[in-house]
Amino acid sequence: MARTSVTLPEGVIEVEGMLWKPKASATATAEEFIAARTRFVEINRDGRWNPWVFDEREAELDEASATMDQWTRAEPGHRRLTMKQLEARWEREDRRLERQRAAAEKQREARKQHYDQERAHARLALIENQSIVDHLQTELAGFRDGSRFPAMPPDKRQKDIAELEAQIERAHKLVTRLETDVGDPEEIIDKNGWLPRERREVMLFHYKYDREFSGRDLRKQLPDLQATHKASKDRKERSELRVKIGMAQRKLDDLLAVPELAAEQMCSECTTPMFKHGWVTPPYDGPCPAWPGWAKRIQRVREMLTAAAEENKQRNEPPPAPPPPKPEPLAVIPSGLPIAEITARLTELQKQFPDAEVRRGRANRWELWPAKS
Template sequence: MVTVMFTSHRHHRWMVDTSTARPLEHDGKLWKPQPDATSSADEFIAARALFIEISEDSLWNPWVRNERRDELETAMAVMAQWTRAEPGHRMMTMKQWDARQARRDKASARQRERDKERRERDKERHDPERAAARLVLLEFESRLAFELAELTAFRDGVRYPAMPADRREDEIAKLVESVDRLQGEVDRLLPIVGDREDVVDDHGWLPRDRRDLTFWRYRWDREREVRDLKDKVAKQEAALMASTDKAERRKVRDKLRELTYDLNARIAEGPFTVDEMCSECPTPLAHHGWVYPPGLPCPAWPRWAARVRAVRADMEAMLSKRAAEATEPPPPQPLAVIPSGRTIGEIIAKLAELQREFPTAEVRRGRSNRWELWPPKDDNASAGREDN
């Protein structure tokens, strides 16, 4: 007879006869303790639940596995004290596991090759006009959904409750007109586009192919940014603890609050699936919209892209103008200035000194009744001609 010692949630220990104890049924499986187990059934169930929680969370937030490493190791130690109890059940050996992974890798390689061949064939049926119409359709549908929601909010009085009735009616009329126009465009484009998921780009890629790429690009960007923000938050927290200056602490605290907000917002994103991604950019579809936050329209949508290009052109023109103004020569300055309020002797002495230095200079009246010495007008003109 084999006995096992358990620890209850009250930390009491007792002996169990494993030869007669009934297997534990949990999560559709049968479990039994190992001969040297010291954990109770409740502890095993809790450990397994914690292990599953951390494992599932780390699929979307991989940093969790490292941050909760101690909890994970403790849970795994408890789980190792239990084993499956179905009659004839055998655990997979490492050799069997490797063989299964090899089969999966081969199947994935075959699928990638089939996808590559399909994309090569689909290059021939790429229709630029249809592909462009698809993007316009997506943009119009997104805008239509937004304006329909706005129309409902205005009619229900939810949007701007204090708005005067006559102005509200004007806004509703504008939205109705815009919704009708957008709906007309959508109806016109639907037969042109057809099955939007069957529209290939010039590389033969379907929207679902591109979503797989944008999904992983989004995941990598998010994970990198979260890790970077966590590092910055930790440094700001350390700086706050080390600082004793009140002004500096306020500055650090404000920066810490900003970083923490960004970090929490990034962590709260998702999880998303491949099907929930935009096919044109590494952004979840839920983050595409017409009010920020949560997001902005897709940069591939034609009308929005045109607006962005126009704004960028205006900004570049403004920056070019400022740069040109910055390179213009500064306005001419006098050779010397004699302020007012001096005695006659002081002025005569100063003029004599300046005459020796600037014998051909002209004396002119400047601001605040001061005297200014300038080069002769002919010299200024000559200098201007030489510059030209």
């Protein structure tokens, strides 16, 4: 059935299903209003993912808002909500979200008892090996079309192709077995009862704000580095600054290249988009640290580094201090001497050690020791 056209009152326009009319004091035309509204929506949409857009386009946003304020809704009986009505709506929304959160938490608590560590481990191994298959297939395609190592001798290329094909076949078999063990990977909870989709939502939240913080920081760093580089007269310093500027610019470009993401595009185990997980860096950030095979490799490297650091520490430590010498008497007078000789020796020793004590030593000998403090 054909839609019946409705004739709008003079001066009223329809934009995306809403009617608008100029205020009595308006100077903005309908075309200017539509353009301003389009620009306003665009800036707010872009700023949702790249908040610094609000700073860069603040003047445009203010201008668009001023133009839009010259027009008002034209539906018969249309009234804007009062602040009291808005606050009541927000409170209802807060209560709804709290009920939703409490229900989700209750479900997670109920699911925790069904946690299966082996299946959870198998799920991660499945994801890891699917990634490995993708990587190997990309490698194989590069060897076959000659784009990978173009100067490689043909016999060596054929050998590498055969090895890759064998690796892919083994990886496919492992993936098939893991798929059987895992079942539906989206139904496998972690030890806290969280489903993968729930964890992805959390990871997206953290990634979004980590990205925002890093983006703002890099955008602040770059002008400072460039200004310092421009002002510097030291050749070495300028060279170091160029390196820093290049690194900061690449990091910023990499962040800006990431489009607005949905939760399903995130890794469920870390704050990294799944398309950033891979086995060649760049362009990938690397495998997920929660993937079992990669986690073992990281652990081995850590153990090696720890052992090397400990060995280096021991090598550089000074040798232990020798034990303190065994106390010895200041002088010894053997037994069996005539009294006159003993007296003479004691008299002489008294001059040397006036505060010394005479003690009985081994074999009835006389020993002079420092006085006890």
